Amino acid sequence: MNTPIRVVIADDHQLMLDGLKQGLNSLPDIRVVGTAVDGSTLGDVVASTEPDVLLVDVEMPGMSGISAISRLDDLPPTIVVTMHTAEAYGKSAREAGAVAFLSKALPLPDLAAAIRAVADGQHLFDRDLDQALADYRTPRLSTRAETITERERDVLRCLVQGISGTEDLADELYISQKTVKNHLASIYEKLSVNDRAQAVVEAMKLGLDRKW
Amino acid sequence: MNTPIRVVIADDHQLMLDGLKQGLNSLPDIRVVGTAVDGSTLGDVVASTEPDVLLVDVEMPGMSGISAISRLDDLPPTIVVTMHTAEAYGKSAREAGAVAFLSKALPLPDLAAAIRAVADGQHLFDRDLDQALADYRTPRLSTRAETITERERDVLRCLVQGISGTEDLADELYISQKTVKNHLASIYEKLSVNDRAQAVVEAMKLGLDRKW
DNA sequence: CCAGGAATAGGTCGGTAGACCCATAAAGCA
DNA sequence: TGCTTTATGGGTCTACCGACCTATTCCTGG
DSSP states (O other): OOOOEEEEEEOSOHHHHHHHHHHHHTSTTEEEEEEESSHHHHHHHHHHHOOSEEEEESOOSSSOHHHHHHTOSSOOSEEEEESSOOOTTHHHHHHTTOSEEEETTSOHHHHHHHHHHHHTTOOBSSSOHHHHHGGGSSOOOOTTGGGOOHHHHHHHHHHHTTOOSHHHHHHHHTSOHHHHHHHHHHHHHHHTOOSHHHHHHHHHHHTTTTOO | OOOOEEEEEEOSOHHHHHHHHHHHHTSTTEEEEEEESSHHHHHHHHHHHOOSEEEEESOOSSSOHHHHHHTOSSOOSEEEEESSOOOTTHHHHHHTTOSEEEETTSOHHHHHHHHHHHHTTOOBSSSOHHHHHGGGSSOOOOHHHHTOOHHHHHHHHHHHTTOOSHHHHHHHHTSOHHHHHHHHHHHHHHHTOOSHHHHHHHHHHHTTTTOO
16 A cells, blocks of 8 residues: 555644544545644654644644744644635745645645645645645555456445345345456455455545545 | 434534544444534524534634524524633523533544533533533443443454454464354344454444444 | 353354356457 | 457355354352
8 A cells, every 4th residue: 555644733622633633534545643732742743753744723822833833843744724714824834834825614625635735745825726636636545456446346335335245245236146256356356355354444444435 | 223413513614524524423423414614504404404413613704603503493402612712602602502612622532422411411511521521421332232342342353453364363362263253253143243244344333443 | 159241162064255267248448 | 450457257166154052161240
């Protein structure tokens, strides 16, 4: 599997932190490896986890996100988010070393796309976001998993829905039991597993139950 | 399964909305059935989904959370959350019909506990939160799933980690293959499934892989 | 003290899953 | 045109899984 993008997020609201963490971790290619609720602990977390991408809220008590990141020597590609649509902080965010500046009004998939974009070396400021993010909308899956075909996905989807018997799968997909077994064999090979139970685990990990 | 608590959440920040939705849906006993990004659409969403609990942010553009809920005739048990620790809105939230007033500084498990508490008829204002939420910390699972024993959970945990073969499970848990089969049989009965693949699906649905 | 549940383990047996071989029709692409 | 992939299907065989029944030990609650 392509190694997931390791992300650290900082926000003074624990609720936001927990929510974002859940949301981002639900994507197959992004892993939240650390969180911080204020600017002072952010440095330690970044130093110990060495994330690929840093995500910070501008509004933080004590030390603002901006000043917090400006005093990090080894700043990873950093996205600054704000509650306000205002561009007021944009300039200072850039000066502090951020490579992207976004609003919290964005939906989560867009944030995910932005994370992939900056992990890829892109900068996201004023420019048209929709266009800049276009290439990063779909999660980067492992090369093996990407070769999963239409019909094989049908089988996986059934598995995840709790249809696991060969006969049940055959009935559900209107194919012979033999074909089901063939598809399963292909799936096992592509996901590097060797039975239905492990296939379910992998499918869920990769998010094959949600997307497509 | 005990029917999950149906929740509608309103927040002007899409990111918060998506994050909370993910976080809450990851719990086995809470289901987010609707969301609203502003006060004006909130009414329609509540009317069409009829949630058990409503969760609204005070700070919303156009119409504040407070005024939005005060003009709903048929208000479900409602939790008002705020970014600020300030109690300023507390009184007006109560007057508008809310039964709880919380800070966004709370961690997600506490919010979940609060949701369970208000769904259960509790009111959560000034009082000591920790104590008020104590009874609602653990997710309410289905009665069958709650009888899953320690050792059976070990087996499930292994399954979810991709250890599915009888021999592998036996080695991992230092028990005989026969005992593994016994535990599996109990699990199947308690989760109403009939093989390892379905057990994995159920375990993940119930969140048995995360908790305990 | 005894009943009951949990964890451990043994046996048998039918059914099925997974591995390995193969074939054919259709579709996409060079 | 032919090569490759995909979807469909067949057969065989071994190993394994799941269902059913029993048993022992330990611990906890009444």
